[in-house]
Amino acid sequence: MSDNTSGLVLAGVGGQGVVMASMIVADALVRAGHDVKQSEVHGMAQRGGSVFSHIRWGPQVDSPLVPVGTASVLASFEWAEAIRWVPYVRVGGVVIADVRTIVPPGACADRRSWTTRYPEIDPSLLLDRRLKARLIDAAATATALGNVRAANSVILGSVAAFVDVEQSHWEASIERLVPRGTVDVNLAAFRAGLEVAEAPTPAPAPEHRGFSGPHQIDIRQEWCKGCDICSRVCPEYCLEVGSDASLNVSNPDACTGCRLCELLCPDFAISISAPRQTAHVGAFNEPGEIEDESD
Amino acid sequence: MKTSSIPDTSTTTVSEPVVATGNEPAVTESVVLLSGNEAIARGAVEAGVLVAVGYPGTPSTEILESIADRNDIDVRWSPNEKVALDVALGASLGGVRALATMKHVGLNVAADTFMTAAYTGVGAGLVIVSADDPGMHSSQNEQDNRAYARMAGVPMLEPSNSAEAKQCTVLAFEISEEFDTPVLIRTTTRVSHNRGIVELGTRAEHPVKGFAPDPAKYVMVPGYARGRRPVLLDRLRRLADRSEVSPLTVESGVGSEFGVVTSGIAYHYVREVLPEARILKLGMTYPLPIERIRAFSESVGRLFVVEELDPIMENDIKAAGIAAEGKSFFPQIGELSPDVVRRGFVAAGVLIDQPGTHPDPAPPTVARPPLMCPGCPHTPPFLALKRLGAVVTGDIGCYTLAALSPLAAMDTCLAMGSSIGMAVGMAASGGAGKPVVATIGDSTFMHGGIQGLADAVYSQANITVIILDNGTTAMTGGQEHPGTGVTLQGATTTAVDLVGLCTALGVTHIKVVDPYDLAATYNAIEAATAHVGPAVVITNRPCVEAPMKVRDRPYAVISDACTACQACMAAGCPSIIWSDETYEGRRKVIIDSATCTGCTLCAQLCPPLAIVPVPLIASPVEVAGV
Ligand SMILES: Cc1ncc(C[n+]2csc(CCOP(=O)(O)OP(=O)(O)O)c2C)c(N)n1
Numbered sequence: 001m002s003d004n005t006s007g008l009v010l011a012g013v014g015g016q017g018v019v020m021a022s023m024i025v026a027d028a029l030v031r032a033g034h035d036v037k038q039s040e041v042h043g044m045a046q047r048g049g050s051v052f053s054h055i056r057w058g059p060q061v062d063s064p065l066v067p068v069g070t071a072s073v074l075a076s077f078e079w080a081e082a083i084r085w086v087p088y089v090r091v092g093g094v095v096i097a098d099v100r101t102i103v104p105p106g107a108c109a110d111r112r113s114w115t116t117r118y119p120e121i122d123p124s125l126l127l128d129r130r131l132k133a134r135l136i137d138a139a140a141t142a143t144a145l146g147n148v149r150a151a152n153s154v155i156l157g158s159v160a161a162f163v164d165v166e167q168s169h170w171e172a173s174i175e176r177l178v179p180r181g182t183v184d185v186n187l188a189a190f191r192a193g194l195e196v197a198e199a200p201t202p203a204p205a206p207e208h209r210g211f212s213g214p215h216q217i218d219i220r221q222e223w224c225k226g227c228d229i230c231s232r233v234c235p236e237y238c239l240e241v242g243s244d245a246s247l248n249v250s251n252p253d254a255c256t257g258c259r260l261c262e263l264l265c266p267d268f269a270i271s272i273s274a275p276r277q278t279a280h281v282g283a284f285n286e287p288g289e290i291e292d293e294s295d
Numbered sequence: 296m297k298t299s300s301i302p303d304t305s306t307t308t309v310s311e312p313v314v315a316t317g318n319e320p321a322v323t324e325s326v327v328l329l330s331g332n333e334a335i336a337r338g339a340v341e342a343g344v345l346v347a348v349g350y351p352g353t354p355s356t357e358i359l360e361s362i363a364d365r366n367d368i369d370v371r372w373s374p375n376e377k378v379a380l381d382v383a384l385g386a387s388l389g390g391v392r393a394l395a396t397m398k399h400v401g402l403n404v405a406a407d408t409f410m411t412a413a414y415t416g417v418g419a420g421l422v423i424v425s426a427d428d429p430g431m432h433s434s435q436n437e438q439d440n441r442a443y444a445r446m447a448g449v450p451m452l453e454p455s456n457s458a459e460a461k462q463c464t465v466l467a468f469e470i471s472e473e474f475d476t477p478v479l480i481r482t483t484t485r486v487s488h489n490r491g492i493v494e495l496g497t498r499a500e501h502p503v504k505g506f507a508p509d510p511a512k513y514v515m516v517p518g519y520a521r522g523r524r525p526v527l528l529d530r531l532r533r534l535a536d537r538s539e540v541s542p543l544t545v546e547s548g549v550g551s552e553f554g555v556v557t558s559g560i561a562y563h564y565v566r567e568v569l570p571e572a573r574i575l576k577l578g579m580t581y582p583l584p585i586e587r588i589r590a591f592s593e594s595v596g597r598l599f600v601v602e603e604l605d606p607i608m609e610n611d612i613k614a615a616g617i618a619a620e621g622k623s624f625f626p627q628i629g630e631l632s633p634d635v636v637r638r639g640f641v642a643a644g645v646l647i648d649q650p651g652t653h654p655d656p657a658p659p660t661v662a663r664p665p666l667m668c669p670g671c672p673h674t675p676p677f678l679a680l681k682r683l684g685a686v687v688t689g690d691i692g693c694y695t696l697a698a699l700s701p702l703a704a705m706d707t708c709l710a711m712g713s714s715i716g717m718a719v720g721m722a723a724s725g726g727a728g729k730p731v732v733a734t735i736g737d738s739t740f741m742h743g744g745i746q747g748l749a750d751a752v753y754s755q756a757n758i759t760v761i762i763l764d765n766g767t768t769a770m771t772g773g774q775e776h777p778g779t780g781v782t783l784q785g786a787t788t789t790a791v792d793l794v795g796l797c798t799a800l801g802v803t804h805i806k807v808v809d810p811y812d813l814a815a816t817y818n819a820i821e822a823a824t825a826h827v828g829p830a831v832v833i834t835n836r837p838c839v840e841a842p843m844k845v846r847d848r849p850y851a852v853i854s855d856a857c858t859a860c861q862a863c864m865a866a867g868c869p870s871i872i873w874s875d876e877t878y879e880g881r882r883k884v885i886i887d888s889a890t891c892t893g894c895t896l897c898a899q900l901c902p903p904l905a906i907v908p909v910p911l912i913a914s915p916v917e918v919a920g921v
Contacts, residue, residue, distance in 0.1 A: 013663065014665070023328075023490070026328055026490055027328060030326075030328050030492060035492060036328065036490075036491070036492065037456070037489055037490065037491050038328075038489065038490040038491075039485060039488060039489040039490075040488055041432050041433075041484065041488065047665035047666055047667070047668065047693065047696065047770075048663070048665055048666035048668065048869050049663055049664060049665035049666070050663045061491075062563040062564070062566040062567040062570075063563045063564050063566075063567040063632075063633045064485065064489040064491070064560075064563070065485075065564075065632055065633060067567075067632075067633050067634055068634065068654060069654035080660045080661050080663070081660075081663075083657055083658050083659075083660040084657055084660045084663075085657070086657055086658075087654045087655065087656060087657050089654075091654075103661070103872045103873075104661060104662070104663050104664075104666065104869065105666070105701075105864065105867055105868065105869055105871065105872060106661070106662055106663075106664065106700070107661045107872070108864065108872050108873040108882070109700070109701070111861060111881070114873070114877075114880070114881060114882050116661075116872075116873060117659075117661045117662075118661045119658065119659065119660045119661065125658045129654075129655065232682055233862060233902065235860060235861040235862045235864065235865050236861075256861065256881055257879065257880075257881070258858065258859065258860035258861060258862075258881065259858075259860075260858075260860045260862060260902055263902070264902065
C-alpha cells in the first residue's frame with residue numbers, strides 16, 4: 001500500500017450533514033496541494049441509515065476507500081456510529097466522537113427485557129483499542145455561539161486539530177461551501193472546535209428491571225362476539241379473530257401486558273395477568289435477543 | 296494542523312479561489328473537485344451536448360442534476376429510461392449531441408431501443424451512461440452491464456476516476472460521430488460517487504446539424520434492418536482496431552513475473568495493493584484491445600484479470616487463446632476493495648499476507664437500517680394493510696421500507712412497476728387466500744405502472760392498487776416527474792392527472808384519501824378490497840422532505856398519561872423512542888420534538904390520548920415569530 005497516503009473517515013446518521021462536511025475537508029486538502037479522493041455512499045443510507053465518507057490524500061491517491069485499520073482520524077457526528085466505524089482507525093489514531101445520540105426505533109424493540117440495544121456512552125469502548133479518543137458535544141458548543149446548526153463546523157475544527165492543513169485553507173473551504181449568511185457563525189464554530197473542551201461523560205442510564213416473561217391472556221369465549229377491536233389494537237399482534245368469529249391467542253409469547261385489549265373490550269371478555277415469577281426467568285431477561293434488521 | 300503526525304506535503308500553492316457559481320465545488324478556476332457523476336456531466340458540457348435526458352436512479356442521478364441550472368442545455372427527466380433513450384436518440388437524429396443517463400437496471404428498461412439503436416447509428420453524437428451498483432448499495436440486483444455492450448455491439452468506455460470520467464465522456468462523443476454509433480459509458484457506485492480532482496476545459500459549440508431523412512438507416516423494418524446488420528459488424532471490426540490504439544489504455548509498472556489487466560475502480564485497488572506491479576489499464580473495454588493484451592501477456596509470466604462482478608474481460612481474453620487467471624482469486628459477488636484485491640493476490644501466491652493488519656472488530660452497536668422518515672405519508676396505508684391482512688405486492692421507492700419491521704407489510708418487490716402485474720397474476724392464481732393489494736409510488740406508476748393497470752382493467756382482476764402519491768420521486772432524492780407539474784429545470788408544466796388517467800383506463804372504483812387520516816385510509820382500502828374488479832386508492836399527502844420540508848407543530852407525550860402500551864411504536868416512527876420512565880415495568884415513550892413533523896399519526900394510535908401537540912407557548916416558532 002502507498003504509505004504516504006493518509007485516510008480519514010467521517011460518520012454519522014442520514015440527515016446530519018456528513019456529506020457536506022466531507023466536501024469541506026476534501027476541499028481544504030486540495031487547497032493544501034494534495035491529491036484527494038473522497039467517497040461516500042448515497043441512496044438508501046440517507047433514509048435515517050448510517051452514512052459515512054472516506055477521504056484519502058497524499059501526493060497521489062489510488063483507492064478512494066480507507067482500508068480498515070489505517071485511518072489517522074475518525075470523526076463521528078453520533079455516538080453509536082463512532083463505535084461502528086472505530087475498526088477503521090489505526091493504532092495510535094484519533095477518534096473524535098460527538099456524544100449526540102440518535103436512537104433508531106429498532107433499538108427499542110425488545111419488549112421482554114426493555115433494554116435498548118443502543119451502546120452506552122462509555123469512553124473505554126474506544127480507549128481500549130490503543131487510540132486517542134476525544135468526546136465532544138458539538139451542539140452545546142455551537143449553541144453557546146448562537147446557532148446549533150453550526151455544530152458540524154465544531155466537529156470540523158476538532159478534525160483540523162489533527163490534520164496538517166493551514167487554518168486559512170480550512171476557512172476558505174468553509175466560506176465557500178456553507179450556506180450564505182451562516183459563514184460567520186460557522187467560522188466561529190470551527191475555531192471553537194480547534195480548542196473544544198472534552199464533553200463530560202453523561203451519567204449512565206438507569207437500569208430497567210423489566211419483567212420476567214409473557215403475560216397470561218385469558219379469553220372468555222362465551223362473552224366474546226368476535227368484534228375484532230382487541231386484535232386491531234394489540235401492538236404485538238397477539239390476537240387473531242378466526243373466520244368463525246372466535247378469538248384466538250396467536251402469539252402468546254409476545255404479550256407485554258399492556259392490557260389495551262382488556263381495557264378496550266366492550267364485553268369484558270379478556271383478562272391479562274402478570275407472569276408467574278418462576279416462569280421463563282432469565283430467558284427473557286437476556287438483552288439483545290432480537291435479530292438485526294440490517295446487514 | 297497542529298498536533299498531527301501526518302507529514303507536511305503541502306508544497307503547491309493554490310491560487311485565489313473564485314466565487315462559487317454553480318454546483319461544482321471549485322477550488323481554483325480550472326482545477327476542481329468533482330464526483331464522477333459531476334465529471335461526466337462536465338464532459339458532456341465541454342463536448343457541446345444540447346440535450347441531456349434520463350430517469351433518476353442511484354448512483355446515476357446527480358449527472359443531470361449537476362447541470363440542470365445551465366440555460367444552454369436542455370436537461371430533462373423522462374418518465375422512464377426507455378423514453379429517455381428514445382428522446383436522446385431522437386435529438387441525435389435531429390443533429391444535436393445528446394446524453395442519456397440511467398442506473399444499471401434502467402438499461403433493462405431502455406434495452407429495446409438500445410439494441411436497435413446499434414443498427415441505426417446516430418445523427419450527432421449519442422452517449423448513454425449506465426451507472427452500475429456492485430454490492431447493491433441502493434439496488435435490487437448487481438447485474439453487470441458490460442454484457443449489454445457485447446450483446447448490442449455498442450462500444451463501451453469505463454472511467455476509473457473523476458478525471459477520466461470527464462475525458463471518457465468527451466471521447467465518447469467523438470467515437471460516436473466518427474463511427475456512427477451510440478457509445479456506452481459504464482461507471483460504478485465508487486466512480487460515480489467518488490470525488491477527485493478534475494481540470495476543466497471549455498465548451499465546444501456544435502451547431503444543430505438538422506435531420507437528414509434516410510429510411511434505410513432509420514426505419515428498422517426487416518428489409519432495412521437486414522441491411523444494417525453487416526454495417527454493425529463491420530463497424531465493430533473498425534472499433535476493435537481503434538481500441539488497440541485507444542489513448543485510454545495505460546501501461547505501468549515493472550517486472551515480468553506477472554501482469555494485471557484491469558479497468559474501472561479495480562485499477563486503483565490493484566495499484567493500491569501492488570504499486571509497482573505491471574498493469575495494463577483499459578479504458579475502452581469493448582471491443583477489447585486483444586492484440587495489445589496479447590503482447591502484454593507475452594511479456595509477463597502470469598496474467599491476472601482483476602474486474603468487478605462477472606468474468607467478462609477474462610472470458611474474452613481466454614477466448615482469444617490468451618492464458619489468464621481471474622475469478623479463481625477475485626470474487627464475482629459484490630464490490631472489490633483493496634482488502635479483497637489483496638486477499639486475491641495472496642491466494643494467487645504473488646503477495647505475502649502481512650500479519651497484524653486485521654484490527655479487532657467493532658464493539659457491539661445498534662443496527663441502523665434505513666427508515667421511513669418521521670411524518671412519512673407512506674406509513675399509514677401500510678399500517679392499514681397490516682391490520683387488513685392483505686397480500687401486498689410492493690414496488691420500488693421509499694415505501695419499500697414498509698417491508699421491514701415493525702410495519703413488515705410488504706410481500707414482494709422486484710422491478711419498477713412490477714407490483715401491479717404481479718398482483719394481477721397473484722389474483723389469477725387464486726392462491727393468495729387474502730385480498731391482493733399492489734402498492735406503487737407516483738413516480739414508479741408513471742415509470743412502469745400504467746400498463747399494469749391497463750392489464751388489471753383488461754382482465755378485470757380482483758385487485759386493489761394503492762398509488763402512494765407523495766408528489767415526488769423521494770427515494771432518489773426528490774426528483775420531479777410527469778405527475779408533479781414541474782420540470783427538472785424548474786419550469787412549470789402540465790401535470791398528468793392521476794384520477795383522470797385511471798378513469799380513462801377504465802377503473803370504476805377510485806378513491807383519493809388523506810393518509811394522515813388513519814381511519815379514513817383504513818376504510819378506503821377496506822372498501823377497495825371489497826370491490827369486485829380493479830380498484831384504485833390514491834393517497835395524496837406530499838413527501839415531508841421534498842420538494843419542501845413539511846414541518847407542523849410537533850407532538851409530545853404527557854408522561855403521566857402514557858400507559859406504555861407501545862401502540863404508537865407500531866408505526867416505526869424514528870421520532871418516537873423509549874423513555875427512562877416506566878409504567879408497570881414497561882417503558883413509556885418520548886417524542887423527539889426536533890424531528891417530529893406533527894403528522895398526528897401516533898396521536899391517532901394512542902389509546903389513552905397521551906400524545907398532544909407541544910403547547911403553543913413552548914413552540915420555538917411562536918416564540919421567535921413576530
Ligand atoms: C428501472 C429503475 N430505474 C430507477 C430506479 C431507481 N429508483 C428506485 S425507487 C425510484 C422511484 C421512487 O419514486 P416513487 O415511486 O414516487 O416513490 P417514493 O420514493 O417517492 O416513495 C427510483 C427512480 C430503479 N430501481 N429501477
